[in-house]
Amino acid sequence: MLALGGAQAKQTKRVKRPAQAAKMIQAKLTLGQPVQLGSVAVVPIESTLPLSREEYMTLFEAMKLGVVKVIEVQGGGEVNDVEVENNGTRPILLLAGELLLGGQQDRIVAKDCIVAPHERRRVPVFCVEHGRWNGTPAFQAADTLVVAGVRATASESQDQTKVWAKVAETNGKAKAAPSTGTIRGTLNDPTVKKNADRLLAEMKAKFHQSGKTVGMIFWLNGKVESADIFGNPNLFAHNRDKLLKSYSVDAQLAPHSKKTSVDQKVCSQFLADIVKAGRSRGERSAMGNTFRLQDGAIAGYESGNRSFSGGLASPSSVIGGSPGGLGHGTYHPKDKKGGG
Numbered sequence: 525m526l527a528l529g530g531a532q533a534k535q536t537k538r539v540k541r542p543a544q545a546a547k548m549i550q551a552k553l554t555l556g557q558p559v560q561l562g563s564v565a566v567v568p569i570e571s572t573l574p575l576s577r578e579e580y581m582t583l584f585e586a587m588k589l590g591v592v593k594v595i596e597v598q599g600g601g602e603v604n605d606v607e608v609e610n611n612g613t614r615p616i617l618l619l620a621g622e623l624l625l626g627g628q629q630d631r632i633v634a635k636d637c638i639v640a641p642h643e644r645r646r647v648p649v650f651c652v653e654h655g656r657w658n659g660t661p662a663f664q665a666a667d668t669l670v671v672a673g674v675r676a677t678a679s680e681s682q683d684q685t686k687v688w689a690k691v692a693e694t695n696g697k698a699k700a701a702p703s704t705g706t707i708r709g710t711l712n713d714p715t716v717k718k719n720a721d722r723l724l725a726e727m728k729a730k731f732h733q734s735g736k737t738v739g740m741i742f743w744l745n746g747k748v749e750s751a752d753i754f755g756n757p758n759l760f761a762h763n764r765d766k767l768l769k770s771y772s773v774d775a776q777l778a779p780h781s782k783k784t785s786v787d788q789k790v791c792s793q794f795l796a797d798i799v800k801a802g803r804s805r806g807e808r809s810a811m812g813n814t815f816r817l818q819d820g821a822i823a824g825y826e827s828g829n830r831s832f833s834g835g836l837a838s839p840s841s842v843i844g845g846s847p848g849g850l851g852h853g854t855y856h857p858k859d860k861k862g863g864g
Contacts, residue, residue, distance in 0.1 A: 741794065
């Protein structure tokens, strides 16, 4: 098997939030009005607490501004690394599962990474196009997250062989057979794309984002599938549509469609479990700090800048200090691990 060298977080220290801080954070987080369309629903997560004041750029935003380059590693390229050069004045937050098109092979970002202003760094990636190794050095950001199963397999297994297998399984569900085995086979399948685009347009039209919305819960076929929470409303706003797009594709690949109204109590408990879960410290590097949820009913991880100390906000931020440096957290029930 091909494990991603050096990318798997080494869990060295358990981080436990004081009960007082957990209660205060939970009191600041509320659920907004659900948007339900058949078997699919999204529930906004709102916060009166400034989880972070860090102003990140998304990769797509940075590319539109012309301040970032994503290229193959010099010397012929490497399957599990690309180079990202940030020539802007704000840090760039790359999300795990974000699709990079071009290069020698299509890739996805292996884990959340932060590239500081005026820095050039290697960023870990996974190949999602098994049958190609040719092309140009440069990549384009698709402003797309791959489907949940590929995303979870990449972030939690950190194993290239398992990612290739999950991509093939996903293409099989879509009855797509691209010659190079790319995940684009699913994303560009005419039937999947038509139905997903229609669902996406409806969700975007009905989703109400307030000035306090920092994330959302994804509900499918009567169950919570996942949640994503960002450090502030602006960062969520810049990532909202790519999340909704990934949910729309996931809905097309579900084995059956069952409309079940959102259970707000279940969603509230899911959010409470996120807040209460213990964390294990992952990687501390120039690209930021990561933490994994290690107990309870929730799996997932969180990323932030070098001051980030784990959780939706550090205890000091809710007791009177400055906000923590959270960038993004992604969560799902433990029985969904690697699913999709």
